[in-house]
Amino acid sequence: MKVDTEFSELLKRRTIRRFLQNAIPEESVAKILDAARRASCARNAQRLRYIAVVSKEKVDAIFPFTAYAGSVAPRRNPVPGETSPTVFLAVYGTEEPDNMLYADAGAAIQSMEYAAWEENIGSCWIGSFNKEKLAEILELEKEKLLFLVALGYKGEDPVQDEITLSDSPKYYLDDEDVLHIPKYTVDAITKWV
Amino acid sequence: MKVDTEFSELLKRRTIRRFLQNAIPEESVAKILDAARRASCARNAQRLRYIAVVSKEKVDAIFPFTAYAGSVAPRRNPVPGETSPTVFLAVYGTEEPDNMLYADAGAAIQSMEYAAWEENIGSCWIGSFNKEKLAEILELEKEKLLFLVALGYKGEDPVQDEITLSDSPKYYLDDEDVLHIPKYTVDAITKWV
Numbered sequence: 001m002k003v004d005t006e007f008s009e010l011l012k013r014r015t016i017r018r019f020l021q022n023a024i025p026e027e028s029v030a031k032i033l034d035a036a037r038r039a040s041c042a043r044n045a046q047r048l049r050y051i052a053v054v055s056k057e058k059v060d061a062i063f064p065f066t067a068y069a070g071s072v073a074p075r076r077n078p079v080p081g082e083t084s085p086t087v088f089l090a091v092y093g094t095e096e097p098d099n100m101l102y103a104d105a106g107a108a109i110q111s112m113e114y115a116a117w118e119e120n121i122g123s124c125w126i127g128s129f130n131k132e133k134l135a136e137i138l139e140l141e142k143e144k145l146l147f148l149v150a151l152g153y154k155g156e157d158p159v160q161d162e163i164t165l166s167d168s169p170k171y172y173l174d175d176e177d178v179l180h181i182p183k184y185t186v187d188a189i190t191k192w193v
Numbered sequence: 194m195k196v197d198t199e200f201s202e203l204l205k206r207r208t209i210r211r212f213l214q215n216a217i218p219e220e221s222v223a224k225i226l227d228a229a230r231r232a233s234c235a236r237n238a239q240r241l242r243y244i245a246v247v248s249k250e251k252v253d254a255i256f257p258f259t260a261y262a263g264s265v266a267p268r269r270n271p272v273p274g275e276t277s278p279t280v281f282l283a284v285y286g287t288e289e290p291d292n293m294l295y296a297d298a299g300a301a302i303q304s305m306e307y308a309a310w311e312e313n314i315g316s317c318w319i320g321s322f323n324k325e326k327l328a329e330i331l332e333l334e335k336e337k338l339l340f341l342v343a344l345g346y347k348g349e350d351p352v353q354d355e356i357t358l359s360d361s362p363k364y365y366l367d368d369e370d371v372l373h374i375p376k377y378t379v380d381a382i383t384k385w386v
Contacts, residue, residue: 006199011308013231033379035204040306044376049382051383053386102295103299103302106295106296107300107302111204182237183231186227189239191245192219192245193246
């Protein structure tokens with residue numbers, strides 16, 4: 001287990017959609033969830049709850065109802081049992097979401113993604129899934145289910161490209177099957193006053 | 194400038210509402226914004242933009258229209274020129290916000306808060322402000338303005354307390370004027386399946 005990585009390294013984190021199949025220890029999952037609960041949230045109300053889906057049976061049940069990036073399909077559609085996530089984290093609210101709860105969820109998920117990366121675990125924040133089916137499998141009210149986060153040891157090494165506002169932010173796989181993620185520079189998206 | 198702090202240290206980050214008045218170098222502000230652009234966002238669409246408010250004139254103009262935590266007022270109301278923020282970052286969208294843009298903003302702000310902490314800079318994510326006035330000062334359409342982040346070198350050392358679901362998450366100042374932030378444990382907010 002890698003621990004205490006420098007933050008500048010964690011900032012190189014990118015979304016992963018190709019996972020190794022070795023199991024993630026529950027203590028690593030707990031460490032990732034610890035980063036969620038420490039994240040900022042509105043009025044410290046802590047209205048987010050988590051389901052750590054670690055059993056193979058439940059992970060397999062959930063997988064068919066999750067969707068991955070259209071821009072790199074079908075090459076980055078995870079293949080069950082070969083490149084698919086080995087853990088899912090479900091993020092839900094104690095009540096039906098308002099804007100601030102979505103912002104809280106974003107903060108918590110970002111924090112988890114850094115904590116995961118520190119352990120060499122890749123993540124894919126999933127907003128596109130079959131909410132009815134997932135709510136049924138997870139025994140939740142579907143209105144409260146916000147996001148899924150897919151986890152697994154990293155099976156790819158994406159590259160970040162620097163772009164200006166005149167370039168396309170669309171990510172792509174190159175001829176060598178490396179994922180490129182174009183990101184606007186600070187200058188491109190910041191005004192100083 | 195402190196750099197490359199371990200992530201486990203950054204996870205101890207808490208919201209700061211009492212700031213030292215020494216100026217934050219623009220390179221530190223740029224480093225914080227770099228953490229925002231690297232954060233996760235839906236479809237890599239990068240729909241967030243930033244205004245770095247660094248001039249004393251603009252910071253002073255904005256301050257009266259921002260609100261700080263009710264639970265610790267008036268003791269943690271920043272005093273202008275004594276304990277007030279020295280930089281504001283405005284976070285806005287390229288379009289009117291949907292749920293995913295709020296989630297993106299949460300992710301970007303959380304990332305900035307960790308990057309700030311690495312430089313000993315405290316932050317307060319502000320969702321409560323006079324939107325009309327701020328939009329006017331910042332020359333933005335008010336519908337697009339999402340959040341402010343107040344920045345300044347840390348002038349207090351808040352403490353995190355561990356609580357269960359039967360405890361109150363309300364934060365408070367103790368007799369020695371130390372801010373306590375109760376946080377639910379991982380066990381309290383997680384179900385494993």
